[in-house]
Amino acid sequence: MVKAVPAGAALMLAGCAPAANTGGGRADAPAHAAAPGLRPGVHEVQINGVRLWYRVAGRAPAGVAPVVFLHGGPGQGSTHFDELAGDPMERSLAMVYLDQRGSGRSERPPSGEYSIALLVEDLEELRQHLGVPRIGLIGHSFGALLALEYAKKYPANVSGIVFTSGLWDTPYQCRLRLQRVAELRPEAYARVAADTLARDGTRRNDCELEFQAFRTREEKAAYDTEIMYPDPAIEVRMDSVNAAHGIRNTGELGRAIFQGGLLQYRFTAFDRITMPVLVIAGWHDGAARPAGLRELASRLPNARFVEYERSGHFPYLDEPERFARETAAFFSATVAKR
Template identity: 25%
Template sequence: MAKSYVSPSFSLFMAAPGGSHLGFKPYFDGLAEHAQLVYVDQRGCGFSDEDLPENYTLERNAADIESLRHYLGLEKIYLLGHSYGGMVAMSYAIKYQENLQGLLLLATSPSYKFLEKAKAYVEKHGNSEQKYYADKLWKGSFQSEEELRNYFHALAPFYSTAAASGNAMMRPKTKHSYEPLNKGFGGFMREFDLRDRLEEISVRTLILAGRHDWITPVSESEEIHKRIADSEFHVLENSSHRIFADEQENTIRWITDYLIEKE
């Protein structure tokens, strides 16, 4: 079958609370051949302005995406979210579905249940340093950007199979915003639950997961796939949480195939 490319489409890539879009660009910029890319630093993160802690919420992050779409004068968009960004993307789809052309969910979770699995993983596999910094994550108790940077350094082998094997990853220097991260893990992420509303999502959805993901394991993506009717689901067998770093070629291939319309 011949393939034709979608007309200019728009994908928004969202970092986890406390992160920046710079961690995505080295891996996803190749998609610009098929879509106009808009990278997003969430409220209080990366290059976005800081805000009051009470405004760092899942609902506010989803509303910010809608405000940005409107500001840019876009009609229907493709929305891609990785990790916490996927939680924001699902929340956006539930509330603003009429503005979506499609939804892409990478290594994410539909509810607080992922925390229980991640804690069990660290308890079983973590060393003392990893357990120390993971405990700060669970409690939302980071006190500085340096502490958060130390967390990512200590747990890098968990986040990426490439890092675990000693291979260097493209990871540019970026601001680590600990206050939004604290608000998420120490607050609303302990009780957020989108599972009962995922059946409301009717846009075509691509779901990708890493077989060795420690923080949003495959079972979380399986739950999403089960509840979104028009979804396709693929597991990257040699990846952990940063699937786009561990298996960049396969990740881009699945996304490209999704963006391409078959005649």
């Protein structure tokens, strides 16, 4: 059930700044439709018992569905994308910047209920609230997984997917990640290379081995910066934007998703993803390595793979103009192909 929430209710959200334009002061361009849920600006709506926050901005050509950005983390929030990448996106698309439950300015559910299935239903309820038959999806990292899961259940409701630096087969992609550890930190890899079996004799997950290869959190954090940010200043900018708006990842959503089996997750319903998909990888990305994303594109019936040579895990920040240009062209072409 969807229930609109008065704008002033933003102040009721725990740990949330007052509802405001999160686009760094830029004006909201008219949205492509006059439906109340798609009016430009900040919205809050109660969906499945949780107050969700989203912002609408930009204008799309006639027939191009509004595009919902699904952030990663899990729990990262959409503010950094909105503020640092939003301007070029909004020139050609009607953008919906959504904070998933427990993320950004959206409410942390009092019940503590989180799951991939529930996040998918939140998105479907949002689509209905927007008042449109279809939405486009830009999924980043964990958000790309959500895009696939939503499209699997509601294929008729999706115009197209931009799958960016995303997760789709955790065991396989973790194996690629661990190979990167071996390349960049051979001394760290050597600590776990001979310890691949769990007590019950099964093979341990490669992401667990990656975590355990590093002796301290600081050592792991430095490595993560190296494999995700070819330009470390991008991470500093993201952190500064989130701090300025009082946004932080509480870890609540992430813990629940990992406890729900994320390390064993595999997407296999490739035949359900019949809509166009643009798979984008960053050449420098050691978190979602290009080889793994190329493999996904080869398994989808209507996908194209693109590699950004100057990008890491955040192509929309490393190469924002190219990302916006190619994304706009992709979603415009979904109209012509209908």
